[in-house]
Amino acid sequence: MIQAHILGRSRPDDVAQRSDLRFARLKAALPQQGVVGYVGDAGESGVAPYYLAQYALAPLVLDRSPNHPFVVGNFSSSTAATAFENLRVLKDFGDGVLLFAGEDQP
Amino acid sequence: MLVALLTLLGAANGLLLVLLLWPHESASSANWLLQGCLSLGFGLGLFSVVFMLSRASAGQHLLAIDLAAFALLLAGYLYKNKRGYPAVTVSHSSGEADPHWLVLVLRAAFAIALLAALYSAILRAITHPHGDGWDAFAIWNLHARFLFRGGEHWRDGFTPLIPWSHPDYPLLLPAVISHFWTALGRENQLVPTMVGLVFTFSTVGILFSSLAHLRGQTSATLAGLVLLATPFFIEQGTAQYADVPLSFFILATIVLTCLCEKSSAVGPHRGLLVLAGISCGFGAWTKNEGLLFLLAIFAAWLLIFVIAPSRSIDSNTPSQHEENARPASISFVLILAGVAPFLLLIAWFKHSIGAPNELFAAIAFHKLLDASRYLVILKWYGKDFLRFGDWSLIPGTLLLAGIYFASPNKHMRPTNFASRACHIALAMTLAGYFLIYLITPYDLYWHLRFSLNRLFLQLWPAVIFLFFLENPAFDSSVPGEKPVSR
Numbered sequence: 001m002i003q004a005h006i007l008g009r010s011r012p013d014d015v016a017q018r019s020d021l022r023f024a025r026l027k028a029a030l031p032q033q034g035v036v037g038y039v040g041d042a043g044e045s046g047v048a049p050y051y052l053a054q055y056a057l058a059p060l061v062l063d064r065s066p067n068h069p070f071v072v073g074n075f076s077s078s079t080a081a082t083a084f085e086n087l088r089v090l091k092d093f094g095d096g097v098l099l100f101a102g103e104d105q106p
Numbered sequence: 107m108l109v110a111l112l113t114l115l116g117a118a119n120g121l122l123l124v125l126l127l128w129p130h131e132s133a134s135s136a137n138w139l140l141q142g143c144l145s146l147g148f149g150l151g152l153f154s155v156v157f158m159l160s161r162a163s164a165g166q167h168l169l170a171i172d173l174a175a176f177a178l179l180l181a182g183y184l185y186k187n188k189r190g191y192p193a194v195t196v197s198h199s200s201g202e203a204d205p206h207w208l209v210l211v212l213r214a215a216f217a218i219a220l221l222a223a224l225y226s227a228i229l230r231a232i233t234h235p236h237g238d239g240w241d242a243f244a245i246w247n248l249h250a251r252f253l254f255r256g257g258e259h260w261r262d263g264f265t266p267l268i269p270w271s272h273p274d275y276p277l278l279l280p281a282v283i284s285h286f287w288t289a290l291g292r293e294n295q296l297v298p299t300m301v302g303l304v305f306t307f308s309t310v311g312i313l314f315s316s317l318a319h320l321r322g323q324t325s326a327t328l329a330g331l332v333l334l335a336t337p338f339f340i341e342q343g344t345a346q347y348a349d350v351p352l353s354f355f356i357l358a359t360i361v362l363t364c365l366c367e368k369s370s371a372v373g374p375h376r377g378l379l380v381l382a383g384i385s386c387g388f389g390a391w392t393k394n395e396g397l398l399f400l401l402a403i404f405a406a407w408l409l410i411f412v413i414a415p416s417r418s419i420d421s422n423t424p425s426q427h428e429e430n431a432r433p434a435s436i437s438f439v440l441i442l443a444g445v446a447p448f449l450l451l452i453a454w455f456k457h458s459i460g461a462p463n464e465l466f467a468a469i470a471f472h473k474l475l476d477a478s479r480y481l482v483i484l485k486w487y488g489k490d491f492l493r494f495g496d497w498s499l500i501p502g503t504l505l506l507a508g509i510y511f512a513s514p515n516k517h518m519r520p521t522n523f524a525s526r527a528c529h530i531a532l533a534m535t536l537a538g539y540f541l542i543y544l545i546t547p548y549d550l551y552w553h554l555r556f557s558l559n560r561l562f563l564q565l566w567p568a569v570i571f572l573f574f575l576e577n578p579a580f581d582s583s584v585p586g587e588k589p590v591s592r
Contacts, residue, residue: 014233014234014235014236015236016236016237016242016243016247017235017236033256033259033262034262035262035267048240051240051243051244051248051270051271052243054244054248054268054271055243055244055247055248055251058248058251058252058255058256058263059251059252059255059256059257059259059260059262059263061262061263061265061267061268062267062268063267064269
């Protein structure tokens with residue numbers, strides 16, 4: 001009864017949990033280890049999403065740079081992703097999550 | 107089921123470590139509670155060390171190493187019992203002189219506070235399964251994921267490529283979590299939640315049982331109430347940060363040091379000092395602030411016992427100075443023996459990952475000459491003194507200060523060498539925090555805003571312990587003094 005009361009009163013509403021779900025499909029498409037690039041919203045609003053993406057995609061290391069063969073895109077909207085000229089979209093996973101290929105990279 | 111078995115194994119390892127170094131003495135319920143609470147934290151600490159040894163040696167048989175550690179500790183404990191050390195007399199608190207109704211009221215209040223704290227902590231844990239706040243997922247749980255998911259590439263996660271993840275932070279908490287996950291074969295957010303709850307309520311348990319052992323039920327209950335009525339302590343305990351685990355080890359170090367001084371025998375009680383050293387080492391393996399506390403306790407110990415024993419409490423004659431200095435030097439070595447393995451572990455870790463501490467990467471000594479920084483920090487120390495606990499009505503710090511000034515006999519009694527050393531160590535740690543703020547490369551206001559309350563919280567349980575240990579208002583055994591009923 002106590003457990004039911006507690007569960008009824010408190011609904012898990014965890015930002016990290018939601019982020020894990022958001023990046024689950026992208027994670028399956030990426031290598032298991034190593035370093036990939038990362039691009040996202042500019043400014044302060046892009047800081048927390050970077051760490052949530054890093055948390056979800058560990059043990060991959062996300063380098064906040066587009067200069068990598070694979071680059072993770074994490075945007076508040078998919079339209080913001082068009083700003084990167086040297087990146088080619090490999091797959092759009094929806095909800096602002098994209099996988100790019102760095103075109104200048106070997 | 108496996109989580110429960112692993113928890114039992116960890117607690118058993120912790121208990122054996124505690125019993126191995128604990129003096130033989132008559133059992134009391136407070137003593138059992140104290141040993142039990144210490145065992146839980148030490149068991150988790152041992153799990154983290156075992157896990158890192160397994161990672162360092164690329165070992166695949168984590169459970170086998172756990173069982174080997176258990177067998178080793180059990181053998182040591184059985185050997186100790188076989189040798190049969192003489193019993194040590196530890197001075198317990200005198201019989202309670204408080205009126206029966208007061209004891210009942212205090213116990214009822216404590217029980218209600220404990221239940222309310224448990225309820226609040228469980229609610230928070232369910233609502234925030236990945237922790238509550240930036241550091242939980244950007245530092246501690248991220249490191250746990252790298253240790254677990256990275257396998258032999260675990261070092262990848264401790265790279266400067268991930269700014270603000272503090273790759274130089276010690277690994278007790280991430281390694282404990284990763285130990286459980288590795289044994290389970292999968293990630294389970296119940297693990298960091300349970301680890302947080304264990305450290306939170308074991309800290310309350312240590313505070314209560316140590317004071318019940320040394321000063322009696324009234325002091326213990328009041329001290330427990332003060333800690334349980336600190337909302338920030340319960341919030342942080344379930345936030346999956348490392349500050350409450352560090353507060354556990356700081357308190358344990360101070361309790362064990364003070365308890366050692368209460369032992370009357372010369373030989374076997376010294377195991378308590380080794381335990382104090384181990385606890386201090388676990389603290390340094392939990393957070394960098396634990397390293398600062400370690401330095402502070404050694405500096406205080408040197409100051410009180412070795413460099414200036416003549417100014418110590420019980421030294422009235424030159425011969426007494428010599429008598430005090432010799433065992434003090436031995437005690438110093440015993441604490442060092444407890445700490446040394448952790449210093450090696452921390453040195454290996456820091457060397458292994460090679461990431462510099464961001465605070466000391468570029469020290470700006472000119473900031474030490476900026477008087478305005480001193481004023482700002484002092485102002486924040488003053489403000490957070492009253493508000494760090496998130497108290498809604500009366501700040502706990504103000505309450506303790508009020509009790510002190512209302513006491514008929516205001517003279518706090520550092521009853522022995524150890525408690526005086528602990529006072530100095532806490533003061534030095536606070537001064538160390540002050541110095542770090544002076545030279546911080548970050549924006550000073552930002553740094554103070556997001557860290558000072560947690561730094562104060564790290565020391566809070568130890569401050570409550572020393573307050574109730576030494577305030578004569580709560581001493582039922584002082585002739586002619588009636589215990590204060592509050």
